[in-house]
Amino acid sequence: MEVDRADGRTRNQLRPLACTRGTLNRAHGSATWSQGETKVLAAVFGPKAGTKKNENPEKACIEVIWKPKTGQIGKPEKEYEMILKTTLQSICLLTVNPNTTTSIIVQVVNDDGALLPCAINAACAALVDAGIPLKHLAVAICCCLPDGGYVILDPCKLEEQRTKAFAYLVFPNSLASVRRKGSLQVEVEPVEHGIITSVTRGVMPVEDYLRCLERGRAVSAKLSEFLRRSM
């Protein structure tokens, strides 16, 4: 039973993805990422010398500035900054350049749903463009649960507002099969099944959340393929 979404997609279908790198020529690294109508521009400056006051000087420091499309910077922007910062801190190799600061500026060009995952993908692509050493890439996806109890992926703004719960999930990039298949297994689950970040809004039963996770993981493989091809 396939449900017809407003723009004619099936449940598991993502919007058309587009990624361009090197859009800004003064920044050390930059990328634009768009998923359907949602478009985010990310720029990376760094590493610059010195860390901020309370940060550990033995590691590199990451600073995120989020610029909304309109309006002043308020609490939602600060929350996005914090989520982006902790997510990117976990994928960067912080010990390579100690006592430096890398600034990532995220500018929202258009918001049509799934804004945070789009921004995380854009920031990742910009970091690659700048040449910052990373452990692996991160792919972000938004899953939402409308009333029917099934999971739909990558909602547009209308769907996001009407749904009762949604989750932003970030997974690590699946490793390319340069190594043998067996070496991808670490302990019980393969490395790419870890969750880097999960932010949920709205009430949902626990089983629905686990279903979102499975669906998200399956799609993250597709997304990382796209990311690899566009690099």
Place this chain on the structure above:
Amino acid sequence: MGPMNGSGDLSSEMEVDAFRRLFPLWFHERHLLESIRPDGRSLGRARDTTLALGAVASADGSALAKIGCTTMLAAIKMEVMTPTVESPDEGCIAVEFHMPPICSAIVRPGRPAEVAPVVSKQLSDTLLRQVVMTFSGMIDLKDLSLVSGKAAWMAYLDIYCLDADGALFDTALLSAVAAFCHLKFPMVSLNDDGRVVVVSGESKGGKSGKEAVNKEQRKLNLISIPFSLTCTLHNNYILADPTAEEESIMETLVTVILDSSLRLVSFYKPGGPVLAFTSAVM
């Protein structure tokens, strides 16, 4: 403390406190090997929690919550306002979370803590969660309405952090929920001009022009009460209810919020990969 292989002969000469300050990660890992934490708790145990209702006498509802040393004071003041045109029978709640410099050494008067607006936003999301089709928040805003289209309650919820020692969101949520439980609506009556004013006295027999709009002082109806738990993950150890020291050295922090019908309200985990997570959901 016995000598550790890594630090060589330093640790045998050093005191416990100095070791704790200089090598916090090793200090905690030694404890984790024995499945215990520096303050004597086991890995899955939360700190002692106390809750006091009515801490602020002048507010309409208030509560003081303590989880271990983390202390939060929540107070609610009610005010009458005219509702918006789009939702004429709904009230409004404004949530503010303050971290004054008293709470911790890293907060300074000119520089607000960067965690403060994040906690504030998370709180307002949890308490309100307005959705057009279905309601899933704790409070139904229609409960806050007085006269449809003309008057509705505006609740100002202020939460002050008095001591920040880890698990800030848990304590803040606990104090906010308790303050709402303790909330009593003040009595109001309709003025001659058609405006609603607050009546301070208890006497029922007022002047002929005034009529009490809500005759009895009632309490707010809470739909489903959310509970939250913050845990840190470190190398396959899951520590429940971390203190500020543990939070600062462990990289990943997970906050799970469940409501009284055991549905997941939020699973908040910024940064840091985790391999096996199902145990953390418990």
